Amino acid sequence: MVYTEKRIEHALRQGGYKITPQRRTIINAIIHSHEHLTPAEIHERVRREHPGIGLVTIYRTLEILAELGLICEMHAGGNCRSYLIRRPSEHHHHLICSDCATVIDFTDCDLGELERRLSKETSFEISGHLLEFVGLCRKCREKTMAG
């Protein structure tokens, strides 16, 4: 575990944000979960400890944490679903810009060996995988540096 509660709180203070019980609870929920959580899921978990908390607070806290780079937001960009014609037998993956949501496809992922190994070690019969890289495209990097 690299980002501890303390470190995150420190980062928040550095960013000029205040530490509130709500934020503490939200941060803890995220830290202690090893899965990706949607805002609604976070809300649900946080409520057990902090019943009155509003979903709005979750959204606002997540926005700050993402802005500070403390959490990783999947599926960057407001809306999510988009479609592309599929070329048979050409399963592909995405490289997504977390700022402008540009998507670049790539096909060769070379996961066969890893898949075989995992399959052997875990006795799973693996049927597929999801692979996405997230980062900043050149334009957004330049924008950030300029600003």
Added chain:
Amino acid sequence: MVYTEKRIEHALRQGGYKITPQRRTIINAIIHSHEHLTPAEIHERVRREHPGIGLVTIYRTLEILAELGLICEMHAGGNCRSYLIRRPSEHHHHLICSDCATVIDFTDCDLGELERRLSKETSFEISGHLLEFVGLCRKCREKTMAG
């Protein structure tokens, strides 16, 4: 381009679906675009040629095309945004049983090389990735075989 209009129409018929002018227009819009398109974007393009078409029709057609595997839907899973605490240099990934939802974590994914290559080719500054394998765990496989 591998999936032509004709092939897609054939696949639709095979699936028991009808070919309508609306569907034709939608399919054409997707085929002729090389980017990922959101339903709204598709709607907008399709309207030029077919003004009266409803957004609802886009959604329904997309659902069918995705079901038949003719188009690729990004961001698998209904809703999009999800968050995970970010651990610098400590990736971890999941192997998920599609039946009982057991999750097994693994850390060594060996994507460094791929990441470097992608980064070089695309000028992205890659900050993270999401890798998930889906399959059947041993128990569920045995269950399936027994049943």
Added chain:
DNA sequence: CTGACTGCAAATAGTTTGCATGACG
């Protein structure tokens, strides 16, 4: 103290559903 934070409610955006009419095959 004071500005930032919270929670409510309402607004907005994206998506799905019910239903009567229309068209493919």
Added chain:
DNA sequence: CGTCATGCAAACTATTTGCAGTCAG
């Protein structure tokens, strides 16, 4: 001709915004 498809309107869900009261620093 029957069945599936369409388009409208309304329902739903997810997310954002405005505002008055509250609290961290």
